Amino acid sequence: MNWIVLIVAGLFEVLFTSCLGKVKETSGLEMYGWLFGFLLSLIISMGLLMKTIQTLPMGTAYAVWTGIGAVGTVLVGIFVFKDPANFWRVFFICTLIGSIVGLKLVSHE
Structure with missing residues (x-):
């Protein structure tokens, strides 16, 4: 279950x-809407990451979290931001x- 929470945390990243x-x-009010989305997503992502490091090794959880964020962000950059x-x-x-898959396979809860 903690790995699922970690994946969700990475998606929020x-x-x-x-x-x-x-x-x-963007600019004006639209920019503030995206800024609010950034702050809300950041809080949720960090909160979920904090929850997972209570049971998973901190180094592994952080590496997987940043890896999901890096891969996802590059893919969003390619498909959304061209x-x-x-x-x-x-x-x-x-x-x-x-x-990331290798870290999951060699980590024990």
């Missing part, structure tokens, strides 16, 4: 970084995913 990207693109998607970017994202 993707959400708060995506909100930052939208803050950069960032480039060349061979090497995709290759290294795949190696990062493999590392």
